[in-house]
Amino acid sequence: MVAFWKRLLSHPGAMIGLGLLALVLVPALAAPWLPLADPTLTQPAQRMLPVGSAAHLLGTDALGRDLLSRLVWGARSSLAVGLLATGVAALIGSLIGVLAGFFGRFADALLMRGVDILMAFPYLLLALAIVAALGPGLGNAMLAIAVANVPFFARAVRGAVLEIRHQAYIDAARLAGHRAPWIIVVEILPNLVPTVLLLMTTTLGWMVLETAGLSFLGLGAQPPDADLGAMLGEGREFLTTYPRVAVLPGLVILVVVVGINLFGDALRDLLDPRLRDQGRSLEPRQVGNGSNEHAENGADNEAQAHQAAGESEAAGPSQSAGASQAAGGKPAERASQALGDLQDEDGSAAESTPVLLAAEGISVLVPAEQGAAAAVDRLDLQLRAGERVGMVGESGSGKSLTALALLGFAPPGGRLEGRVDLDGSDLLTLDDDALRDLRGRRIAYIPQEPSDALDPLLRVGYQLEETIKAHASEIGADARAEPDKRPVEAESKPAGAGARPNAESDQRGADHVIAANAGAERAGSEQVGHHETGAAGADARDSVTGNAGGGNASPGDARSGTPGAQISERIETLLKRVGLDGIADIQRRFPHELSGGQSQRVAIAMALAHEPDLLIADEATTALDVTVQAEILALLERLTHGQDRALLFVSHDLALVVGLCDRVLVLYAGRIVEDAPRDRLLDTPAHPYTALLLACSPELGRPEKALPAIPGQPPSPAESTWGAAAAGCRFAPRCPKAQPVCEQGEPTLDELTPGHWVRCLFPERGKASNASNASDVRAGDEADGADGGDEADEVDEVDEVDGPAGADRSAHLDGSAGNDGTRARRESISNEQGARP
Numbered sequence: 001m002v003a004f005w006k007r008l009l010s011h012p013g014a015m016i017g018l019g020l021l022a023l024v025l026v027p028a029l030a031a032p033w034l035p036l037a038d039p040t041l042t043q044p045a046q047r048m049l050p051v052g053s054a055a056h057l058l059g060t061d062a063l064g065r066d067l068l069s070r071l072v073w074g075a076r077s078s079l080a081v082g083l084l085a086t087g088v089a090a091l092i093g094s095l096i097g098v099l100a101g102f103f104g105r106f107a108d109a110l111l112m113r114g115v116d117i118l119m120a121f122p123y124l125l126l127a128l129a130i131v132a133a134l135g136p137g138l139g140n141a142m143l144a145i146a147v148a149n150v151p152f153f154a155r156a157v158r159g160a161v162l163e164i165r166h167q168a169y170i171d172a173a174r175l176a177g178h179r180a181p182w183i184i185v186v187e188i189l190p191n192l193v194p195t196v197l198l199l200m201t202t203t204l205g206w207m208v209l210e211t212a213g214l215s216f217l218g219l220g221a222q223p224p225d226a227d228l229g230a231m232l233g234e235g236r237e238f239l240t241t242y243p244r245v246a247v248l249p250g251l252v253i254l255v256v257v258v259g260i261n262l263f264g265d266a267l268r269d270l271l272d273p274r275l276r277d278q279g280r281s282l283e284p285r286q287v288g289n290g291s292n293e294h295a296e297n298g299a300d301n302e303a304q305a306h307q308a309a310g311e312s313e314a315a316g317p318s319q320s321a322g323a324s325q326a327a328g329g330k331p332a333e334r335a336s337q338a339l340g341d342l343q344d345e346d347g348s349a350a351e352s353t354p355v356l357l358a359a360e361g362i363s364v365l366v367p368a369e370q371g372a373a374a375a376v377d378r379l380d381l382q383l384r385a386g387e388r389v390g391m392v393g394e395s396g397s398g399k400s401l402t403a404l405a406l407l408g409f410a411p412p413g414g415r416l417e418g419r420v421d422l423d424g425s426d427l428l429t430l431d432d433d434a435l436r437d438l439r440g441r442r443i444a445y446i447p448q449e450p451s452d453a454l455d456p457l458l459r460v461g462y463q464l465e466e467t468i469k470a471h472a473s474e475i476g477a478d479a480r481a482e483p484d485k486r487p488v489e490a491e492s493k494p495a496g497a498g499a500r501p502n503a504e505s506d507q508r509g510a511d512h513v514i515a516a517n518a519g520a521e522r523a524g525s526e527q528v529g530h531h532e533t534g535a536a537g538a539d540a541r542d543s544v545t546g547n548a549g550g551g552n553a554s555p556g557d558a559r560s561g562t563p564g565a566q567i568s569e570r571i572e573t574l575l576k577r578v579g580l581d582g583i584a585d586i587q588r589r590f591p592h593e594l595s596g597g598q599s600q601r602v603a604i605a606m607a608l609a610h611e612p613d614l615l616i617a618d619e620a621t622t623a624l625d626v627t628v629q630a631e632i633l634a635l636l637e638r639l640t641h642g643q644d645r646a647l648l649f650v651s652h653d654l655a656l657v658v659g660l661c662d663r664v665l666v667l668y669a670g671r672i673v674e675d676a677p678r679d680r681l682l683d684t685p686a687h688p689y690t691a692l693l694l695a696c697s698p699e700l701g702r703p704e705k706a707l708p709a710i711p712g713q714p715p716s717p718a719e720s721t722w723g724a725a726a727a728g729c730r731f732a733p734r735c736p737k738a739q740p741v742c743e744q745g746e747p748t749l750d751e752l753t754p755g756h757w758v759r760c761l762f763p764e765r766g767k768a769s770n771a772s773n774a775s776d777v778r779a780g781d782e783a784d785g786a787d788g789g790d791e792a793d794e795v796d797e798v799d800e801v802d803g804p805a806g807a808d809r810s811a812h813l814d815g816s817a818g819n820d821g822t823r824a825r826r827e828s829i830s831n832e833q834g835a836r837p
Helices: 002-010 012-029 067-103 105-119 123-134 138-164 168-175 180-216 228-238 244-271 290-310 313-319 331-340 399-405 432-438 460-469 485-492 502-508 535-545 555-560 563-577 596-607 626-640 654-660 678-683 688-695 768-783 785-795 804-814 820-832
Strands: 355-368 371-384 388-392 415-422 443-446 614-618 646-650 663-668 671-677 750-753 756-758
Touching: 002 012, 002 244, 012 067, 012 244, 067 105, 067 138, 067 180, 067 228, 067 244, 105 138, 123 138, 123 180, 138 180, 168 180, 180 228, 180 244, 228 244, 355 399, 371 399, 371 415, 371 646, 371 671, 388 399, 388 654, 399 614, 399 646, 443 596, 460 563, 460 596, 563 596, 596 626, 614 626, 626 646, 626 654, 646 654, 654 663, 654 678, 663 678, 663 688, 671 678, 671 688
Parallel strands: 388 646, 388 663, 443 614, 614 646
Antiparallel strands: 355 371, 355 415, 663 671, 671 756, 750 756
16 A cells, blocks of 8 residues: 555656645535635625635625635535546446446347437436436436436446456356356456546546536526536626636636546556556667666676675686676677587588677666666677577566567567667667568567467458568569579578588478578578579579469569569468468468467468568467477478578477577576577586576476476566666575675676586586587487487478488487486477477
8 A cells, every 4th residue: 555655646647636636625625614604695795895805815706605615615516416426327337337248148238228228318418308307406416417427337347348258367267166246246346447447537527517517507506505517607697797706616627627537547557557657658768878888887797796706716717707708798709609519510610600680788678666677687699690599588587578679679668778780780779660671571570479460350361461561662572683693692602501402402392492591582682592502492482472383483474473463472372381271261261260370370471471581489389289389399490490590489498499499598587697509508507597497397207306496586677776786696596506795796697618608606517527418419319310300200291301410400309328317308308398300
């Protein structure tokens, strides 16, 4: 309650509304005890006394009655009638709306037809008719106004109940055996409080106006009783000679209505947790040195932590990098070394793979009581073409916020700080038009819930068509390009991490082309070829131009096609690539007619509409069952493996991430605590948080293994202020290895071994033999390459990926090294997610 009053007193709308209401409400409530004259006493000898008279502060009216006394008592009567009418209308209307919306069918038809009859009459005429039938008076006026406003409450509450009754928690209450009255009282009514409160505060102002209107017409308060509307009606005759007699009641009515509306809006925002922070927003992002000051302060705090840790022998050589390696200066080095560890034996270097996107010092700031709070704090990230990076962490660690920040999206009321570089441009400084041109075309987003990307009222084919039209300038771009140059350029490009052998591509055939180069989609782009040659290059061009029939179409045929035909072909190609071409009427279906896996595949097809360079999959498999999860993961594998397209896969399931990605980022409380290649993360997790996440993963064949939960809860962003000195390691309260030095400052992200970065003063280093575990495991995996390839074929016969390379990847998941502990961990995590290609 104390926190509520603090928020109420800090809300500007609430304070202004309370101030206006206090001007009228306080004197009205205290009227019986104030030394005021009798509002009904007439004194003709003292009529129309001016303002400031001895016994009459605001003067008198035409009958010599004190204006101040009549205003105070008139406001008291008007507010009382308005409140009573609002309460009666809200009670009756809400009851009708709840019964009609919850039970539906016969109850809905019967009750709402009665409401429709009332709504057929204008509410003021209906009120006048009721008063005319019952007779004038404030009581009858109150009843007439309440009845006239019942339909307003009934229809609004019914609409809210119709939405609430289909929610999952209502179904859960039904399945738990609760009866309808219990569900209405416990589940529905609390969710209706913000709606009804908003309706009441909005209606209360109207009720006061309607009461004044009926009294103005002589149907409300009767002489000699005081009422604001009656005073306004009596004073209209003297509007030109004594205007204060009519103006003062009008001003009181204005102050009351405005104050009620302002306070009601503020109260609604404070009581509804969904709207609590909506009115609170941060200052816009300032481009310049201002945003860097906080980052520098954060680096200084980290440096202080390492200086303190350096004084302790326990910190050891993990701090060799020193405080000079600030968090914002290492993303490129980390990504290069991590990717270098994943290169094939052909000797290609990490530097040969171009940097696609680099984020430096990304902070996602949200409004909090003490100011700006960092839900994601100074995060550095770099993605290279063809790289697949996983991002894991508990719920609330900032994974989804980071993914959206890379697209330039800030949470409501918040803002982004830092830099997201794409082709030399900072995405956070671009205007809306420039961002709109990049989203979907260069960077595509796959949401956690397909319902977030699919409009429930539009058919699948239409939504795919509109997605393609979003960047209409690219339609037919490949048809206008010169096709003879692409194979030559592809042949001249050295075989790197993204190259595929020709024989392997030929085995796929035209019907199994899984992706084309993002540069082939855009005419005039510098990246105009793919790592495919011969027939594979022709298949890629057919995939981009929408020629689902294979490589027989000539450039002239593509140029002769109309944009509509090209879009249709492109839609068919996209559906084929995501495995939905076997459903004949898929384009005619609505989203609710699709299964969860089909909906997610449609969302992926929409993301691939313009061959983006980067796919961001945000918990894309969370809402799916294990079998469909495996299908979606196999699809993402086909769409990104051996190509220049990068993938950022966000998940809280470490088993899914290590089965799909090459490099893993572990997030905790908005910070990267470990960044390592997949194999090394499994072999020797350095951060205690990563080790605990792995310990929570079940192992097949070991039913007796305990699955310990990580004690405690992650810190809330509201517990700290952005830019303030860090109190220490964020994981220290939950860490089993925490030492006093961990509370003196936040550690930096230092390199433990080449390509393995950790934010910890006391990281796990493993035994001396663990340094060669990765090579031992890889050597053992090569011996079992054929078995890994067979497993991939069982999952998806179409995906004959990369020959020995694909078999080697599958063998890595199986794990057949001499180190039994490493092999057991690999097998348990891989088998936990099901069969993987």
